[in-house]
Amino acid sequence: MIDALQGLPSNPPSLYVDLEGESLSRHGSISLLQIYASPRDHTYLVDICALGARAFSVRGAGGRTLKQILESASIPKVFFDVRNDSDALYGHYGIDLSGVQDLQLMELATRTFAGRRFVSGLSKCIERDAPLTAAERLAWKAAKEKGLRLFAPERGGSYRVFDERPLSEDIRLYCVQDVRFLPRLWSRYDARLTPMWRQRVRDAAAERVAQSQSADFNGKGKHMALAPRGWC
Template sequence: MSSSTSHSIAAEADSARDDLVAAVTESLQSINFDDTPAADMIDMVDTTAKLSKMLDTLDGLPTEPPSLYFDLEGENLSRHGSVSILQLHVLPSSRTYLVDVHTLQHTAFSTCGGNGRTLRELLECDGIPKVFFDVRNDSDALYSHFNIRLARIQDLQLMELATRTFSKKYITGLSKCIERDACLPAAELITWKAVKDAGVKLFAPDYDGSYTVFAKRPLCDAIKLYYAQDAQILPRLWSQYNARMAPAWARKVHETSKERVTLSQTATFNGKGRHMALAPPGWH
């Protein structure tokens, strides 16, 4: 194949992706964002100055309930892929920060706030609870690419399993937990699904999307909303599960969350496959 032909095919693919982004963005205009967790409370953190300012807002936050709710996105999020965005929802301020790891790289975790604390130190601090939903691949990616050892994690997926009244053989994914347990009003649930579908169409190959959308800057509105909305809903799930979790199960969640982080840092960890859907040993 000639170089000119290759360039032509690449240009056509880029054009098709741009058309898809435009179409999805246009479809979002029909969504009533009054029914979402505040769309205007999303901050893109793509410079060290913005990151330092964000870190300054995280001092002295309550630890009960947890103030910090995390998620990560990337292409094949794992040691074998990449990290694009770290989402952080701060419960007391109701703000959601999208930390642009793709742009900032290691400075995303080494930049200091006014008190000298970095995002790395926050993630590794054993005195600050941090809520994730299925921390395994997130931890794998953070440890493999940035040598970050997560500490004091509360894994919402394990909290759901601990409070379940039916079979505990398999774990449940985030989308099903949100639909079943987040108690979203009907209009908000419809909007959540619309934003989820719009984001998936941009990156899922089955919908002619491409994972390259994770690395394209500036991020389109559809992807920003896709990134942010699940993190914004995590506190609702935490509240639901925490309210009905017995103390013995709470201790089990704490210990197994630590075990998940430790496992994700081993040389043989594999974050893909059917084994990832099984409950931890001894839970069922």
């Protein structure tokens, strides 16, 4: 897998990343890491629950590790709200993310229908902005609903399903669906970014990573829905 993630185009970005886990943070756990490589149209599911630190230290044929890819400033990685993912990766494995592009910030920067006081969630962005066919939209909603019923506590589920092996087909599909439409959102938002807002998004993404690594970072609460300071 490591070799398949190298040598890919950087503009548009090739790698789209998400994580799953119970109370995803330095205080919780990481179960899975999903990487969608858009030029290959393939989603890689990395079993962090089973591999632990080895997932980030195994070298590919070219000598690089997943940790080095995640920390490389020259390899763009697209996340949707990087904060809790970064908190978990840094807290558990010392991974200092770099080259991050945050879709949540890109949406906020290009928003025209309302103010910029609050950020949007991924589901809302996909429903509103991702150019999906009717069949794709139906499949995405079905996979999302099945996944939520299995892992969301408020729906009677448990996040521990991400640690069950073999991984259920419904959870596998949920994980794949979570990242495979991110490139379409990136294209939509990137086309609308002005040079000024592009720089502000870049700076805010780096600030989110830095904040997530601070000793007093709290990734839960109403403050997580607020726009970066000065964006309103």
